[in-house]
Amino acid sequence: MARKSLLRGDTLPLIRRLWRDWMRPHVKTLAVVVVLIAIVAGATSLYTYLIKIAFDAFATKDETVLRLGPAVVVAVTFVRGFSLLALTVLTNRVVTKIEADMQTALYGRMIEADLAQIGRESPAALTQRFTTDFLFIREALTRLSTVFLREIATIVALVVAMLWIDPVLTLVAGIVAPIIAYPIDRIGRKLRRVAICTQEQAGQMASLIAESLAGTRIAKTYRLEGYLKGKAARTFDEVRRLKMKAANARGRLDPLLEVGGGLAVAAVLLLIGQRILSGESTVGDFIAFVTALIMAAQPIRALGNFNAIVQEAAAALQRTFAVMDEEPDIRDRPGARPLALAGGEIRFSALSFSYGGEATALHRVDLTAEGGRTTALVGRSGSGKSTLLSLVPRLYDVTDGAVLIDGQDIRDVTLESLRSAIAVVSQDVVLFDDTVRANIAFGRANASHEDIVEAAKAAAAHDFIMKLPDGYDTVVGPAGGRLSGGERQRVSLARAFLKNAPILLLDEATSALDSESERLVQDAIRRLMKGRTTLVIAHRLSTVRDADNIVVMEQGRVVETGSHDVLIAMGGSYARLHRLQLSDDSEPRLAASS
Numbered sequence: 001m002a003r004k005s006l007l008r009g010d011t012l013p014l015i016r017r018l019w020r021d022w023m024r025p026h027v028k029t030l031a032v033v034v035v036l037i038a039i040v041a042g043a044t045s046l047y048t049y050l051i052k053i054a055f056d057a058f059a060t061k062d063e064t065v066l067r068l069g070p071a072v073v074v075a076v077t078f079v080r081g082f083s084l085l086a087l088t089v090l091t092n093r094v095v096t097k098i099e100a101d102m103q104t105a106l107y108g109r110m111i112e113a114d115l116a117q118i119g120r121e122s123p124a125a126l127t128q129r130f131t132t133d134f135l136f137i138r139e140a141l142t143r144l145s146t147v148f149l150r151e152i153a154t155i156v157a158l159v160v161a162m163l164w165i166d167p168v169l170t171l172v173a174g175i176v177a178p179i180i181a182y183p184i185d186r187i188g189r190k191l192r193r194v195a196i197c198t199q200e201q202a203g204q205m206a207s208l209i210a211e212s213l214a215g216t217r218i219a220k221t222y223r224l225e226g227y228l229k230g231k232a233a234r235t236f237d238e239v240r241r242l243k244m245k246a247a248n249a250r251g252r253l254d255p256l257l258e259v260g261g262g263l264a265v266a267a268v269l270l271l272i273g274q275r276i277l278s279g280e281s282t283v284g285d286f287i288a289f290v291t292a293l294i295m296a297a298q299p300i301r302a303l304g305n306f307n308a309i310v311q312e313a314a315a316a317l318q319r320t321f322a323v324m325d326e327e328p329d330i331r332d333r334p335g336a337r338p339l340a341l342a343g344g345e346i347r348f349s350a351l352s353f354s355y356g357g358e359a360t361a362l363h364r365v366d367l368t369a370e371g372g373r374t375t376a377l378v379g380r381s382g383s384g385k386s387t388l389l390s391l392v393p394r395l396y397d398v399t400d401g402a403v404l405i406d407g408q409d410i411r412d413v414t415l416e417s418l419r420s421a422i423a424v425v426s427q428d429v430v431l432f433d434d435t436v437r438a439n440i441a442f443g444r445a446n447a448s449h450e451d452i453v454e455a456a457k458a459a460a461a462h463d464f465i466m467k468l469p470d471g472y473d474t475v476v477g478p479a480g481g482r483l484s485g486g487e488r489q490r491v492s493l494a495r496a497f498l499k500n501a502p503i504l505l506l507d508e509a510t511s512a513l514d515s516e517s518e519r520l521v522q523d524a525i526r527r528l529m530k531g532r533t534t535l536v537i538a539h540r541l542s543t544v545r546d547a548d549n550i551v552v553m554e555q556g557r558v559v560e561t562g563s564h565d566v567l568i569a570m571g572g573s574y575a576r577l578h579r580l581q582l583s584d585d586s587e588p589r590l591a592a593s594s
Contacts, residue, residue, distance in 0.1 A: 011310065014317045022102055026094045030145075033094070036087040037150045043080035045157035047073075048165070048291050088146065095141040102137070103130055106320055114328045115395050116356060129323070133316035140313030147306050151299030158295055330394050331415065338417040342406045343371025344502045344533035346392060351401035353387060361387045362556045364401065369549070371406070374534040376547035378577065384556040385537045389505050392535065393422045405503070423501040425525070427508035429488040431480030436465055437472040439480070439491055443498035451498060458527055459493035460520045486521065493524050504529060506536040550574065 023030065110118065110126060118126070346369040353362040362384045369375040377385040390396055391403050394410055402409045410418055423443070431439050440452050447455075452472065456462040464487055468474040480488040489509065496504065509525060526546075529536075538544055545564045552560035552567065552574045560572050567574035 011314045014314050014321070017321065018317060022098050026097065029090055029094045033087060033090050033145050034149065036083050036090070037145065037153045039083040040080055040087065040150055041153035041157040043076050043083065044154050044295065045161045046076050048158065048161045048295070087150070091142060091145045095138060098141060099134055099138050102320065103134060106130070106323060109324050109326075112328055113323075113326070114330050115390075117326060117328065129319065133319055136309075136313045136316040137320070140309050143306055143309055148303065151303055151306075154295075154299045155303075158299075330397055333411060336412060336414045339405060339408060339410075339413040339421055341421060341502055344421075345369065345371040345406055346503065346533060346535065347404045347407075348388070348391075349402045349404060351388075351391070351398050351403065353391065353396065353399045355396075360399075360556060365556075365558055367551060367558055367561070369533060369535055371533050372531055373548040374529055374536060374546065376544050376550045377535065377537050377553060378544060378550060378574065379553035380577075382555075383553040385553055386507055387556075388553075389507055389535055389537065392503070392505060393419050393424070421501050422503045422505060423496040423499045424505045424507070425489075425492055425496050425509045425528075426506075429480065429485075429492045431476050431483070431488055431491060433475065433478045435470075435473050435475055436468065436491060439476060440472075440494045440498055443495035444500075447498055452494075455494045455498035456491075458497045459490045459524045461487070461490035461494045461524075464490070486518075489521050490524065493521065493528060497524075497528060502532055504532045504534040504536075506534065506538070508537055552577075 106129065348365045348367040351362055351365040351367075352360060354360045365384075365388065367375075377388065379385055387396075391398055392405075392410070394415060397411065402411070404410070405413075405418075405421075432442075437449070437452055440455060441447050443455070444451070449472075453462060456465055456472075465472055465474075474482075476482050476488075476491070480491070483491065493509075506525065506529075509521065536547065544550055547564070549561060550564060550567055551558055552572075554573060560567055560570065560574055562570070568578060569575075
């Protein structure tokens with residue numbers, strides 16, 4: 001129900017949720033903010049009272065009032081000034097804390113989301129949510145106290161002062177407010193719609209920039225500069241158009257508020273002259289009332305502009321809460337138990353799978369990978385090998401059938417115990433911008449330095465690590481960019497050695513390496529595979545020859561199984577691949593992974 005409310009674009013449910021989940025924990029600080037707002041508003045309204053007294057004193061030549069007046073004005077100014085300073089400091093403190101808490105929660109939700117959920121947007125577009133969207137949210141939260149609450153309190157205090165000076169004139173001035181309220185609301189709703197489109201388009205723009213800069217080598221090689229510049233120009237122009245639309249809508253607010261204020265002042269001037277002539281008001285009343293009216297114009301204008309800011313922030317909140325509310329499909333079932341490992345046998349039983357309900361990627365696969373032995377998956381690109389591997393740690397859930405480890409359906413065991421039992425080494429090595437030590441230690445968080453060194457030695461990584469500027473404390477750079485491909489792969493292998501998981505998944509672990517690096521990595525992989533249940537996608541014939549069982553896949557189906565010699569003797573798909581690769585390369589290769 002809450003989700004439907006958000007999708008309708010209602011602002012009030014978003015504000016209530018923002019208060020309930022993120023602002024209420026800071027209620028004590030917010031209470032102090034409210035007190036400071038009341039002090040600022042009260043001090044502001046005192047100005048009109050002091051002006052009335054001063055002008056009346058001029059008329060009566062009251063020396064005592066004229067002598068003490070400046071000191072009182074200075075005192076009121078000091079109180080208001082220091083209250084404004086304290087208000088700004090406290091507001092910034094609580095707003096930045098709320099922003100950080102929300103960003104942490106959003107990031108946590110994204111990290112826990114399924115791959116299918118994350119894949120709907122590019123990494124750059126997801127990153128943009130933490131920047132552009134939160135700019136709107138932070139601005140609205142900041143202005144909530146520094147503008148909205150403060151200006152409302154100021155308006156209330158000034159209206160009270162105006163009522164005290166002249167109730168009739170106050171009523172006349174107040175008639176204008178409802179007249180301009182409706183168009184201001186309409187403009188705010190339009191800004192909400194435009195803001196949603198702008199934020200989405202900004203995400204696409206960030207994605208385009210990140211994608212094109214990452215592909216600079218290809219862009220230059222294929223002379224794609226013109227194509228990319230044209231595509232970027234169209235995206236930038238669309239963002240510009242949306243920003244202009246929002247700016248034009250916001251630009252209508254000031255004239256509306258200006259006209260409304262002018263009408264109010266004109267009505268007051270029309271009546272107050274008659275009231276002074278009839279003796280119902282004094283010159284001091286007139287000056288004080290007009291001063292209060294003019295002082296109220298600025299907070300009224302600020303409130304009109306605040307509505308626009310709220311609508312833009314509401315669009316950002318709607319996008320943020322939509323991500324926070326989306327529960328991952330892949331999670332522990334009620335009553336899930338820890339995985340009980342025996343031999344580590346993996347069985348794919350009548351397994352079918354499709355991505356998002358589209359074309360089926362795997363068709364009724366029946367396959368057993370024996371515990372403690374190596375099973376190799378081979379086949380042409382798109383045959384379903386990598387998809388099959390991704391189902392073992394439940395990166396995706398099967399569409400039909402089951403994956404069983406030692407007879408246990410992996411959907412019935414806890415994700416933590418399942419993934420703790422699996423180590424993955426793939427062609428796409430993932431290193432984080434941290435030290436070599438930290439990147440290896442991701443395999444086991446509580447590992448000692450000695451354990452990390454032993455894992456690095458097993459992965460043939462220790463020698464090159466010791467030659468780095470800071471050894472194990474060397475920062476590898478974004479995505480491990482300060483290391484070569486072979487070095488990154490060996491750090492990844494060291495991580496797998498440290499984890500020491502009984503099940504090992506290898507996905508083209510040596511596909512992008514030079515001969516020397518590949519030799520070192522292959523030797524390390526052989527050591528890693530010993531005694532583990534291993535599923536391997538490989539293109540080097542030497543790796544396939546050593547496998548206990550080779551599984552040939554075509555178009556998401558298993559078409560052949562057996563040892564290398566048996567499959568060659570059969571003269572089927574495997575033998576055909578073997579012949580093709582012998583003719584293509586002096587060192588036979590098997591097709592790349594899907």
